[in-house]
Amino acid sequence: MIKIVSAFLLTCCFFSATAQYDDAVGIRFEDDWFLGSYKINMSNRMSVEGFGGFDAQGFVSLYKVGAEFQLNTEIPEVESLRWFYGAGAGxxxxxxxxxxxxxTSGLDYTFAEIPLNLSFELMPGMYFGDFGNDFEIDFALSARYILGQ
Known part of the structure; x- marks a missing residue:
């Protein structure tokens, strides 16, 4: 996981872009999940992301759907990089x-040269249901194609 985060931050340092876009669609890797992702920036400050997909381990047949509300803050030292925090449910x-x-909290980066957005997030939360209740800390890495750019 350290290598993924390091690669993400290094990539962000070598490219510049504007952090604002309207819609983006792509993939999201979240622990053992392979998910499709659709993100809408409702303003410079607010975003909504929806996702759905399946368990990538294949031991059992599992599917997941969910959504997040995110509040974004620009990082002035690095153009096109912003951090976010919010809440989600799945x-x-x-x-x-x-x-x-x-x-949820994480980093969101948008490239100027190509219509690509990357984000990395940390998601501490609770699971409720079969097998009892459980606290977990999950990570997600998303790559999205920016629509209309």
Whole structure:
């Protein structure tokens, strides 16, 4: 995980761009999940991300859908890089069912030369459902194509 974060931050240092875009669609890797992602920037300050997909381990048949609300803050020292925080919820279903409620914080970077957005986030939260209740800290890495750029 350290290598992924380091590669992400180094990439951000070598490219510049504007951090604002309207819509982006792409992929999201979250722990053992492979998810599709759609992100909408409602303003410079607020974003909503929806996602859905399946368990990438393949041991059981599981699917996940969810959404996040994010508040964004520009990082003036690095053009096109911003950090965000917010809250999200998800539903896991298939061989068993769970509901997830979590906080989120992370980094969001947009490239100027190409229509690409990358984000990395940390998501501490609670799972409720089959197998009892559980506290987990999840990580996610997303790569999105910026629509209309």
């Amino acid at each position: 539903l896991v279903f298939g061989d068993f069912s769970r509901v997830q409620a979590y906080g």
